[in-house]
Amino acid sequence: MPLDVQEGSVEAGLDALDTPVNAPEGSRVRRIAARVLPPVGAIVVLVAIWQALWAAAFWPEFKLPSPAAVWGQIWQLVTSGDILELFWVSVHRAVIGFAISLLIAVPLGLAIANIRVVRRGIGPLVSGLQSLPSVAWVPAAILWFGLNDRAIYWVVLLGAVPSIANGLVSGLDQVPPILPRVGKALGAGRFGGIRYILLPAALPGFLGGLKQGWAFSWRSLMAAELIATSPELGEGLGQFLHNGMSLSDISMVFAGIVLIFVVGVGIELLVFRPLENSVLRARGLTSSAH
Amino acid sequence: MTAIVDAPPDQLTPVRFHQVGKAFGSGRKAVVALDGVDLEVGAGEFVCLLGASGCGKTTLLNLVAGLDRPTSGRIELNSSRPAVVFQEAALMPWLTAAGNVELPLRMAGVPKAQRRAKAAELLELVRLAGLGDKRPHELSGGMRQRVALARALASTTDSADAGKPSLLLMDEPFSALDAITRDVLQGELLRIWRATGTAILFVTHDVREAVRLGQRVVLLSSRPGRVVQEWDVDDAPDAVDEINTALRKVISSHAA
Ligand SMILES: Nc1ncnc2c1ncn2[C@@H]1O[C@H](COP(=O)(O)OP(=O)(O)OP(=O)(O)O)[C@@H](O)[C@H]1O
Numbered sequence: 001m002p003l004d005v006q007e008g009s010v011e012a013g014l015d016a017l018d019t020p021v022n023a024p025e026g027s028r029v030r031r032i033a034a035r036v037l038p039p040v041g042a043i044v045v046l047v048a049i050w051q052a053l054w055a056a057a058f059w060p061e062f063k064l065p066s067p068a069a070v071w072g073q074i075w076q077l078v079t080s081g082d083i084l085e086l087f088w089v090s091v092h093r094a095v096i097g098f099a100i101s102l103l104i105a106v107p108l109g110l111a112i113a114n115i116r117v118v119r120r121g122i123g124p125l126v127s128g129l130q131s132l133p134s135v136a137w138v139p140a141a142i143l144w145f146g147l148n149d150r151a152i153y154w155v156v157l158l159g160a161v162p163s164i165a166n167g168l169v170s171g172l173d174q175v176p177p178i179l180p181r182v183g184k185a186l187g188a189g190r191f192g193g194i195r196y197i198l199l200p201a202a203l204p205g206f207l208g209g210l211k212q213g214w215a216f217s218w219r220s221l222m223a224a225e226l227i228a229t230s231p232e233l234g235e236g237l238g239q240f241l242h243n244g245m246s247l248s249d250i251s252m253v254f255a256g257i258v259l260i261f262v263v264g265v266g267i268e269l270l271v272f273r274p275l276e277n278s279v280l281r282a283r284g285l286t287s288s289a290h
Numbered sequence: 291m292t293a294i295v296d297a298p299p300d301q302l303t304p305v306r307f308h309q310v311g312k313a314f315g316s317g318r319k320a321v322v323a324l325d326g327v328d329l330e331v332g333a334g335e336f337v338c339l340l341g342a343s344g345c346g347k348t349t350l351l352n353l354v355a356g357l358d359r360p361t362s363g364r365i366e367l368n369s370s371r372p373a374v375v376f377q378e379a380a381l382m383p384w385l386t387a388a389g390n391v392e393l394p395l396r397m398a399g400v401p402k403a404q405r406r407a408k409a410a411e412l413l414e415l416v417r418l419a420g421l422g423d424k425r426p427h428e429l430s431g432g433m434r435q436r437v438a439l440a441r442a443l444a445s446t447t448d449s450a451d452a453g454k455p456s457l458l459l460m461d462e463p464f465s466a467l468d469a470i471t472r473d474v475l476q477g478e479l480l481r482i483w484r485a486t487g488t489a490i491l492f493v494t495h496d497v498r499e500a501v502r503l504g505q506r507v508v509l510l511s512s513r514p515g516r517v518v519q520e521w522d523v524d525d526a527p528d529a530v531d532e533i534n535t536a537l538r539k540v541i542s543s544h545a546a
């Protein structure tokens with residue numbers, strides 16, 4: 001028996017078959033749990049091991065503090081409100097440093113990607129700077145600018161600018177050559193081509209560069225704060241860590257490390273990860289399993 | 291094909307080649323892709339350009355589209371900006387289907403409301419009216435190619451060119467599609483051609499496709515590409531065998 005097929009046009013049938021169906025999404029709670037539980041579990045395991053090592057007293061108390069003592073340090077910063085000042089001093093520096101880096105790195109990256117002489121001339125230099133730890137600039141910065149914010153920003157810039165510029169360059173290099181050609185055929189002029197085709201096409205690579213640039217600027221900032229300590233600079237997380245060392249207070253040192261980690265990772269998770277995900281998802285570049 | 295618009299005598303010929311040649315590179319290592327090509331496409335005419343792989347079909351289209359310059363001879367272009375459809379749809383992955391169609395209008399500075407209306411109209415023309423907000427990766431290959439066609443048509447609607455005949459260039463637009471989708475899209479293209487009255491220069495290496503679509507089929511030889519022969523297939527639908535024979539002859543002449 002032939003199947004009872006309804007008569008209709010082939011065109012309409014093909015379209016019906018081709019039309020995308022929206023896949024049902026799993027429940028929101030479950031998706032969030034699937035994402036949050038594994039890292040939380042890992043942290044719990046780490047703390048448990050730490051607690052066990054401390055309880056076994058392998059190392060003296062002044063070398064390995066108990067989790068409770070470190071938590072006590074952090075809690076005391078929270079209740080006294082000092083944590084706000086620590087965060088404010090460090091984070092506002094990192095954000096301003098990152099913003100200045102962005103203003104310098106974008107034109108720089110565009111120039112390297114689009115002008116052959118510039119690419120040959122300073123391209124390798126910028127890539128090279130990326131592998132030079134920016135802490136190496138701290139002594140020079142202090143000698144040039146003295147112990148002040150300018151010295152710190154200098155170090156942050158040298159950490160972040162090369163990563164951001166390189167990210168933009170590799171993003172632009174990876175744009176499929178057909179897209180600028182299509183743009184030209186659609187009537188794009190030189191600037192229209194950059195504005196409407198090249199920059200959006202390079203966005204995923206650029207975002208990767210931004211993320212790395214943020215990591216580098218946070219890292220450089222902490223190094224600078226740790227080395228360049230002075231009362232005029234105010235107390236950021238780096239200075240807090242430095243003070244812990246001066247006071248031989250290992251629980252304070254651990255608390256400093258934890259806070260630096262939390263801020264660095266927190267900003268990546270809260271700002272850069274969602275940005276990157278939404279850009280990639282819009283272009284169909286993520287698998288649904290992520 | 292009954293609805294052929296007879297071009298009024300004073301109407302301009304959208305594109306005319308005068309002994310056009312194109313070589314890549316220079317000196318002894320130069321590759322001569324095209325040599326002494328004379329070709330014209332009349333207003334509202336559907337011409338299929340047929341040739342073996344690597345004979346210079348894409349090069350020829352690129353010259354008309356202004357993406358490349360001829361090394362000798364001259365191309366007389368009297369149309370509005372030619373609309374180009376490439377072999378791959380090459381949609382911008384960060385834009386929706388409607389966003390892609392609007393892109394040429396945006397680059398031409400057309401105000402937003404007008405852009406919207408035009409894009410909706412063109413998506414309607416390619417029968418994708420409900421799918422304007424889909425991203426390219428959500429569409430099938432045939433749908434993507436239809437969005438690319440709508441986008442190309444949007445790029446010709448330039449107010450400065452009002453009154454000039456329009457020209458659509460298509461470079462093997464259906465060759466990556468499955469047989470039944472290709473068949474359907476060929477029908478759609480003929481419908482759109484009749485609806486818009488645009489001249490079309492359509493590149494293919496498929497004789498059947500050329501004969502089904504074109505009013506005139508132009509056979510190009512390989513290395514260098516020259517016009518070998520032309521057929522008016524409008525009133526000779528059984529030209530397939532004849533053209534096939536000619537194409538085989540051109541290809542086998544390279545075996546020696
Ligand atoms: N940019 C280039 N540089 C050097 N040679 C080129 C270039 N573009 C094309 N060619 C050569 O010119 C000739 C014609 O190429 P073209 O792409 O126009 O062929 P085609 O007919 O479109 O082929 P296909 O059917 O494979 O698409 C080929 O021999 C090719 O190698």
Ligand SMILES: [Mg+2]
Nearest residue numbers: 347348349461
């Ligand atoms: Mg080709």
